[in-house]
Amino acid sequence: MERQRSFSFKPTRLLVFSFTIFSSILFLSTFTIWLKNSTTSSIHHRTHLHFNTSSVRGDTLSVALPPSTLHSLAAFTKNFTLSGVKKIPTLVDNRLVRSQRSFSGSKSEAVRNHVVASTANFSAMQEHGTSLGKGFSDEKNKVVAAGLVGKTKVPFFKKIEQKMVEGCDLTKGYWVFDERYPLYSRDSCPFIDEGFDCEGNGRLDSNYSKWRWQPKGCDLPRFNATKMLELIRGKRLVFVGDSINRNQWESMLCMLLGAIKDPKRVYETHGRKITKEKGNYSFRFLDYQCTVEYYVSHFLVHESKARVGQKRRPTLRIDAIDHGSSRWRGADILVFNTAHWWSHSKTKAGIYYYQEGSLVHPKLNVTTAFRKALTTWASWVDKRIDPRKTLVFFRSSAPSHFRGGDWNSGGHCREATHPLNETLSTTYPEKNVIIEEIIKHMKTPVKLLNITSLSEHRIDGHPSIYGRKTRSSSIQDCSHWCLPGVPDTWNEMLYSHLQSS
Numbered sequence: 001m002e003r004q005r006s007f008s009f010k011p012t013r014l015l016v017f018s019f020t021i022f023s024s025i026l027f028l029s030t031f032t033i034w035l036k037n038s039t040t041s042s043i044h045h046r047t048h049l050h051f052n053t054s055s056v057r058g059d060t061l062s063v064a065l066p067p068s069t070l071h072s073l074a075a076f077t078k079n080f081t082l083s084g085v086k087k088i089p090t091l092v093d094n095r096l097v098r099s100q101r102s103f104s105g106s107k108s109e110a111v112r113n114h115v116v117a118s119t120a121n122f123s124a125m126q127e128h129g130t131s132l133g134k135g136f137s138d139e140k141n142k143v144v145a146a147g148l149v150g151k152t153k154v155p156f157f158k159k160i161e162q163k164m165v166e167g168c169d170l171t172k173g174y175w176v177f178d179e180r181y182p183l184y185s186r187d188s189c190p191f192i193d194e195g196f197d198c199e200g201n202g203r204l205d206s207n208y209s210k211w212r213w214q215p216k217g218c219d220l221p222r223f224n225a226t227k228m229l230e231l232i233r234g235k236r237l238v239f240v241g242d243s244i245n246r247n248q249w250e251s252m253l254c255m256l257l258g259a260i261k262d263p264k265r266v267y268e269t270h271g272r273k274i275t276k277e278k279g280n281y282s283f284r285f286l287d288y289q290c291t292v293e294y295y296v297s298h299f300l301v302h303e304s305k306a307r308v309g310q311k312r313r314p315t316l317r318i319d320a321i322d323h324g325s326s327r328w329r330g331a332d333i334l335v336f337n338t339a340h341w342w343s344h345s346k347t348k349a350g351i352y353y354y355q356e357g358s359l360v361h362p363k364l365n366v367t368t369a370f371r372k373a374l375t376t377w378a379s380w381v382d383k384r385i386d387p388r389k390t391l392v393f394f395r396s397s398a399p400s401h402f403r404g405g406d407w408n409s410g411g412h413c414r415e416a417t418h419p420l421n422e423t424l425s426t427t428y429p430e431k432n433v434i435i436e437e438i439i440k441h442m443k444t445p446v447k448l449l450n451i452t453s454l455s456e457h458r459i460d461g462h463p464s465i466y467g468r469k470t471r472s473s474s475i476q477d478c479s480h481w482c483l484p485g486v487p488d489t490w491n492e493m494l495y496s497h498l499q500s501s
């Protein structure tokens with residue numbers, strides 16, 4: 001799925017290439033000297049790099065680097081080799097590249113290589129900086145890094161080579177405070193329903209919508225709604241799953257709307273208004289002849305009823321796909337999820353709940369049932385989905401952040417206005433492990449949208465008490481996400497996958 005760009009060395013290219021190397025070294029040396037000077041004169045002994053991101057409404061993005069990075073830069077200049085360049089993967093077209101390009105005042109193709117290279121080491125430097133101090137921050141700067149995942153130091157070039165093989169790992173990184181976010185405002189999007197409309201429900205702090213996910217080895221491309229609409233022109237983009245997928249789907253609608261001049265040219269095909277209850281929506285973007293759809297399916301398999309003893313009880317047919325599946329077929333891009341409903345309370349503790357054929361299991365544990373249901377889903381995909389037409393994604397589980405209790409026993413997250421520097425959980429959710437195993441054995445290639453770890457830092461992103469207009473209930477929502485907010489990042493991830501596939 002990842003696009004690979006190879007360098008071939010025709011004589012003319014070699015010339016350009018050599019020139020590039022030369023100018024790179026020149027640039028970096030100058031840059032280093034400049035850095036050194038500015039640091040020695042700095043009282044706080046800290047370097048401030050002001051990249052002038054003129055492309056984005058003239059806002060300035062500042063990046064704070066710890067002093068140690070000076071040495072990295074110097075070392076990097078001397079250690080810059082041809083083989084080093086060849087090993088660096090396609091990190092072009094990212095934000096930092098853009099900003100550094102304007103910083104260096106040149107936009108030519110030849111500059112790319114050195115910019116890419118320094119970006120790569122720039123990441124390593126940031127990593128170095130953050131691992132020293134559990135996330136660094138500076139009140140005077142607009143950029144704050146929070147929550148570094150995984151602190152093992154791997155030799156730099158070894159890591160780059162791995163990235164070359166596997167593509168950039170978007171799941172490891174940290175959140176950076178960035179005033180250029182969010183990608184849309186609450187007022188510009190009529191599709192945010194009450195449950196996710198935190199600002200509309202009275203939430204006053206808004207920093208939670210301004211964090212950008214920064215993978216360690218590359219940048220997540222900033223969402224470009226026009227480009228995304230071009231990618232799905234004439235197509236059906238379909239989200240299937242629980243309310244967290246509705247959360248992501250609404251985010252996608254809002255993000256796409258940013259590129260539409262006349263909002264009247266976006267409408268629900270049956271005139272439905274988004275509410276919590278109704279489960280099927282198909283929004284048509286007339287200008288691009290595409291639809292962005294959502295189908296509710298809490299478990300992906302069929303919710304049924306069966307006679308158990310005297311009573312008819314609700315059951316879950318873990319051997320049968322959801323009956324709505326006929327609507328999913330024919331989609332060009334499918335984004336599935338299921339996780340939260342596989343809880344003790346929502347599955348009747350597994351007692352006389354899971355059904356296979358006419359058998360209602362007296363007791364089945366959730367792990368076993370989940371595996372069977374996902375296997376049912378996987379064989380449906382393998383049988384009904386044509387991988388030449390349809391791209392299939394599965395979004396990994398989104399974490400909840402109930403502190404001091406569960407959702408129904410006083411669990412809270414309202415106090416959080418800053419991402420966690422350290423995530424609470426250390427274990428990777430079992431459901432994700434099961435999903436990964438099942439996907440591995442499928443005939444159809446399924447891409448995992450691996451958002452679990454990055455979302456774990458974002459305790460600040462939930463509606464808490466702002467999931468309703470009225471404050472009648474003391475129950476806090478620490479499962480869903482405010483919009484604009486964290487699901488926007490999941491969609492940037494989806495966008496990045498679609499761009500490279």
Ligand SMILES: *[C@@H]1O[C@H](CO)[C@@H](O)[C@H](O)[C@H]1NC(C)=O
Binds near residue numbers: 050052060
């Ligand atoms: C960014 O560039 C503009 C002109 O292009 C300049 O006026 C402004 O001072 C620059 N800002 C910074 C922080 O360098």
Ligand SMILES: *[C@@H]1O[C@H](CO)[C@@H](O)[C@H](O)[C@H]1NC(C)=O
Binds near residue numbers: 428436448
């Ligand atoms: C998802 O991301 C987490 C954190 O980086 C990682 O531990 C896990 O292996 C990833 N899963 C897959 C299938 O890449």
Ligand SMILES: *[C@@H]1O[C@H](CO)[C@@H](O)[C@H](O)[C@H]1NC(C)=O
Binds near residue numbers: 144177205206207418
């Ligand atoms: C968040 O918002 C407050 C004011 O609302 C501000 O003082 C603070 O610097 C902001 N940034 C971060 C990273 O917390």
Ligand SMILES: *[C@@H]1O[C@H](CO)[C@@H](O)[C@H](O)[C@H]1NC(C)=O
Binds near residue numbers: 224225226227
């Ligand atoms: C977004 O993509 C469109 C179409 O590819 C392009 O014309 C436009 O310049 C892009 N916008 C930004 C901000 O990069």
Ligand SMILES: *[C@@H]1O[C@H](CO)[C@@H](O)[C@H](O)[C@H]1NC(C)=O
Binds near residue numbers: 280325
């Ligand atoms: C949603 O679609 C399914 C079929 O895919 C249908 O059975 C169900 O009644 C629909 N629900 C609503 C609320 O329209």
Ligand SMILES: *[C@@H]1O[C@H](CO)[C@@H](O)[C@H](O)[C@H]1NC(C)=O
Binds near residue numbers: 365366367368
């Ligand atoms: C569920 O059942 C399986 C197989 O019977 C067993 O291996 C597993 O430990 C059980 N898990 C839990 C959480 O009880």
Ligand SMILES: *[C@@H]1O[C@H](CO)[C@@H](O)[C@H](O)[C@H]1NC(C)=O
Binds near residue numbers: 135136146418419421
């Ligand atoms: C995380 O670190 C930042 C900066 O060091 C700090 O301002 C913030 O309070 C910390 N957050 C938590 C939840 O500890």
Ligand SMILES: CC(=O)N[C@H]1CO[C@H](CO)[C@@H](O)[C@@H]1O
Binds near residue numbers: 074075076078079
């Ligand atoms: C100047 C400098 O830092 N050079 C380094 C180049 O890389 C080797 C290892 O690959 C280091 O040992 C040197 O210190």
Ligand SMILES: CC(=O)N[C@H]1CO[C@H](CO)[C@@H](O)[C@@H]1O
Binds near residue numbers: 072076
């Ligand atoms: C090629 C090179 O010199 N890479 C350097 C990048 O920065 C790290 C420190 O963060 C150095 O260890 C690497 O040697």
